Amino acid sequence: MEETIHINRRVIEKCLEGDIKAQYQLYQLYAKAMFNIAIRFLNNKMDAEDILQESFVTAFSRLEELQNRDLFGSWLKRIVINNCISLQRKRKIRFEEMDEQRHDAADEIESGIPEIDPALVHNAIRELPAKGRTVLVLRALEEYSHKEIAGMLDISVSTSKTQYSRALTLLNRKLKGKIDAD
Amino acid sequence: MPTDLEKYLKDRRKELDIESPDDQLIWEGIRQGLQGSRSTSGKRRLWIRIRNMAAVIIIVVSVGYMIVDIIGDRKSTVKITLSDIDQDLGAREQEYRKLVNNKEQEVSSFNNTDNMIITELFEEIQKLDTIYDATLKDLNELGYNEQAIQTIFDTYEKKIYLLELIILENNKIKNYETEDNLFL
Numbered sequence: 194m195e196e197t198i199h200i201n202r203r204v205i206e207k208c209l210e211g212d213i214k215a216q217y218q219l220y221q222l223y224a225k226a227m228f229n230i231a232i233r234f235l236n237n238k239m240d241a242e243d244i245l246q247e248s249f250v251t252a253f254s255r256l257e258e259l260q261n262r263d264l265f266g267s268w269l270k271r272i273v274i275n276n277c278i279s280l281q282r283k284r285k286i287r288f289e290e291m292d293e294q295r296h297d298a299a300d301e302i303e304s305g306i307p308e309i310d311p312a313l314v315h316n317a318i319r320e321l322p323a324k325g326r327t328v329l330v331l332r333a334l335e336e337y338s339h340k341e342i343a344g345m346l347d348i349s350v351s352t353s354k355t356q357y358s359r360a361l362t363l364l365n366r367k368l369k370g371k372i373d374a375d
Numbered sequence: 376m377p378t379d380l381e382k383y384l385k386d387r388r389k390e391l392d393i394e395s396p397d398d399q400l401i402w403e404g405i406r407q408g409l410q411g412s413r414s415t416s417g418k419r420r421l422w423i424r425i426r427n428m429a430a431v432i433i434i435v436v437s438v439g440y441m442i443v444d445i446i447g448d449r450k451s452t453v454k455i456t457l458s459d460i461d462q463d464l465g466a467r468e469q470e471y472r473k474l475v476n477n478k479e480q481e482v483s484s485f486n487n488t489d490n491m492i493i494t495e496l497f498e499e500i501q502k503l504d505t506i507y508d509a510t511l512k513d514l515n516e517l518g519y520n521e522q523a524i525q526t527i528f529d530t531y532e533k534k535i536y537l538l539e540l541i542i543l544e545n546n547k548i549k550n551y552e553t554e555d556n557l558f559l
Contacts (some may be wrong), residue, residue: 213406216405220401225392225395225396228396229394238394254409311390312393315391315394318391333381334391361378364380
């Protein structure tokens with residue numbers, strides 16, 4: 194990990210000098226991960242590619258603003274997520290307030306979760322409704338706190354928790370259905 | 376306390392990244408964006424993909440002709456149409472033709488010949504027409520061929536799509552729309 198950060202720092206310095214090879218190196222290092230984040234948010238390949246492109250252009254253009262070079266990855270991820278949320282807002286996806294409810298995962302898959310094919314899980318996440326999917330991705334995969342998510346989406350912490358709980362239950366059901374069908 | 380599913384999502388986070396972007400096109404768009412020119416939007420990328428696909432079809436059709444020429448087994452042909460092969464196919468083609476004609480009529484009234492995107496789209500339509508002609512000729516010379524029929528309908532669908540892009544681009548110019556508003 195330390196080695197990666199060290200390499201990144203050197204590559205970023207070169208990017209700041211306008212070195213295209215270094216920019217491409219950085220692109221290759223992060224493109225796939227960022228694309229997958231975007232596609233889980235937007236559930237549309239073309240939109241995700243637009244966001245990826247737009248985010249790298251923003252990152253390279255504003256690289257000087259990044260104080261700590263070691264944090265390039267998280268900084269880029271935040272740009273990608275912000276762009277995804279912004280596109281969702283344009284698409285009129287609103288996160289209404291909700292009372293906090295705990296959806297017990299009563300029908301949770303009893304066993305075999307570690308054996309589930311990740312592709313199956315990825316596709317099941319993409320099938321979730323947009324609002325719940327956004328919160329689930331932010332909380333379970335990107336590990337933001339409910340407080341941070343509430344700030345990003347302009348909702349209350351309890352709404353974030355409820356959306357997350359619902360999405361998790363729904364994901365559980367979808368996976369159970371897919372496993373049963375196999 | 377996290378559920379098993381939450382634990383799975385956390386532990387196997389990296390394995391969930393199963394999709395890959397089209398690096399070549401995205402990188403080209405990033406470079407254009409950094410140079411301050413208009414970067415490649417999703418629609419434009421789709422159009423580039425159609426162009427690449429069209430190029431592949433042209434090569435396949437050309438190779439097909441070369442093979443037929445080499446074999447030297449060209450049969451004397453009778454001019455056939457899709458309706459000669461099957462009535463349903465003929466009816467389907469008629470519907471496509473009607474749609475294309477309507478859109479072509481709409482497009483013919485536009486006056487944006489100096490617009491680069493529109494010019495490029497017209498060039499792509501010309502290529503599709505060449506593919507269509509070559510495939511129809513293929514069908515006449517070699518007889519019924521499922522793939523050729525599919526190609527014919529494919530060219531109709533792509534032509535309709537390209538004509539719609541021209542209409543959209545023209546409306547954009549007319550209404551001074553921004554790229555962002557286009558997606559709303």
